[in-house]
Amino acid sequence: MDHEPSPLYISRGEGAYLIDVDGNRLLDLNNNFTTLIHGHGFLPVADAVADLLHRGTCFSNPTEHEITLAELLIERIPAIEHIRFVNSGTEAVMFAIKAARAFTCRPGIARIEGAYHGAYDWAETGQAVSPAIWNDPLRSPAVPAYRGMPPSVGEEVTVIRFNDVEDLERRIASAAPSLACILIDPMPSRAGLIAPEPSFLAAVGAIARRYGILVVADEVLNLRQSYMGASARYGLQPDLVAAGKIIGGGFPVGAIGGREEVMRVFASDSGKPLLPQGGTFSANPVSMVAGRVAMEAMTETAFASLESLGDRIRAGLRREIERCGAAFSVTGAASLFRIHPRGKEPTDFREAYLDPEETELMARLSRHFLACGILLPNGAAACLSTAMTKADGDAVISAFADFLSTLEANPTEAGI
Ligand SMILES: Cc1ncc(COP(=O)(O)O)c(C=O)c1O
Incomplete structure (x- = not known):
């Protein structure tokens, strides 16, 4: 596994593979937390960035590079008419929430139980929910994400359950007058990488419109779900x-x-903006050029072939589960998948939540993959890159098949 007993130190990446400092070659299903859609050392990006290094990597002035990436994204993603760049997903979610507040003049947000949205206090409240909290009617699921978080943050966060229209309606109705936005990742990875029910996403849109609340789609991870992103894929209109x-x-x-x-709200053409926004490295040419080149290579055909590799792997994993009659299931779509130690596919965070025994079983699975030369993220989505081949996909399936057979032979053996 990538963290235990000590972190794996990496010496370099080569396409779909990582080479660690001991010389082990590992198929990388993490891809820097789903970032590297072309794997490591993608030549068109390397060449474009190398060229830029000699001509300046950051300026206080705008450059044409941010315009070309902006145009590409606006052209592809239906919900994006205007765009601004920052340096991380955390910052993007934070400014989206602030923009919703500035637009509605309301402070509160609603968000999905267990979902991960980066490290802005309001966005991370409600991510660390556990049975001790949801089984106690006196405790709010708007749990702080860290010790010392101001309690007032929790008062401004409404936590709703994924795929539960009744819970959504009830909780939004009671908090509506103070809600600026509903923050939603269409397939929240940490909350189980579970497919959204179309009726749930339709209800999110309808209830937001009814109360004048904005819908903020967090596609930091799931933009990789299609050429047009995840909201367009699942019918959400953020x-x-x-x-x-x-x-x-x-x-x-x-x-x-x-x-x-x-x-x-960000515009400064008629004086001071409603929401000032800036950052020293925002829209730096290196990120802009690398991003444009990577995204240009992600044509509709490239997305389709990545998805068919994903379909092949998910189908192969499910076939092995069925063959062994094992209590596992697989969720995910496009270039993402997640294995659950559950016979029935989870439909929300609570169903995907792992008790300590299941947590150890999944750690054992990751250790087994590592022994087979595959880096499988534990507790998060596994992801593919365009550098992967069908043979890589088959290696994933066969590592899993092997794990299931070992498990059958040694159900309690934790030492793998
Ligand atoms: C859905 C989602 N939102 C926000 C973030 C935060 O992005 P970053 O790590 O770039 O700050 C992540 C990171 O994994 C994410 O998966």
């Missing part, structure tokens, strides 16, 4: 989108995009 990861081509990046009317 007012604002937070993006990141793949749009930086392997360099730090984030972006806030959305409806022109809402994005005007």
Whole structure:
């Protein structure tokens, strides 16, 4: 596993593979937390960035590079009419929330239980929910993410359950007058990488419109789900989108995009903006050029072939589960998948939540993959890159098949 008993130190990356400092070659299913959609050392990005290094890597002035990446994203992603760049997904989510507040003049947000949205206090409240909290009617699921978090943050966060229209309606109705936005990742990875029910996403849109609340789609991770991103894929119509990861081509990046009317909160053409926004390295040419080159290579055909590799792997994993009659299931879509130690596919965070025994079983699975030369993220989405081949996909399936057979032979053996 990448963290235990000590972190794996990496010496270099080569396409779909990592080489650690001991010379082990590992198929990388992490891809820097889903960022590297072309794997490591993608030549078009390396060449474009190398060229830039001699001509200046950051300026206080705008450059044409941010315009070309902005145009590409606006052209592809239906919900994005205007866009601004920052340096991380955390910042993108933070400014999307602030933009929703500035537009609605309300402080609160609603967000999905267990979902991960980066490290802005309001965005991370409600991510660390556990059975001790949800089984106690006196405790709010708006749990602080860290010791010492101001309690007032929790008072401004409404936590809703994924795919539960009744819970959504009830909780939004009671907090509506103070809510600026509903923050939602269409397939929250840490909350289980579970497919959204179309009726749930439709209800999110309808209830937001009813109460004048904005919908903020966090596509920092899931923009990789299609040429047009995740919201378009699943029929969500957000007012604002937070993006990141793949749009930086392997360099730090984030972006806030959305409806022109809402994005005007950032505009300074008629004096002081409603929401001032800036950052020393925001829209730096390196991230902009790397992102544009990486995204240009992600044509509709490239997305389709990545998805078919994903389909092949998910189908292969499910076939092995069925063959062994094992209590596992697989979720995910496009270039993402996640294995659950559950016979029935989870439909929300609570169903995907792992008790200590299941947590150890999944750690054992990651250790087994590592022994087979595959880096499988534990507790998060596994992801593919265009550098991977069908043979790489088959290696993933066979490592899993092997694990299931070992498990059958040694159900309690934790030492793998
Ligand atoms: C859905 C989602 N939102 C926000 C973030 C935060 O992005 P960053 O790590 O670039 O700050 C992440 C990072 O994994 C993410 O998966």
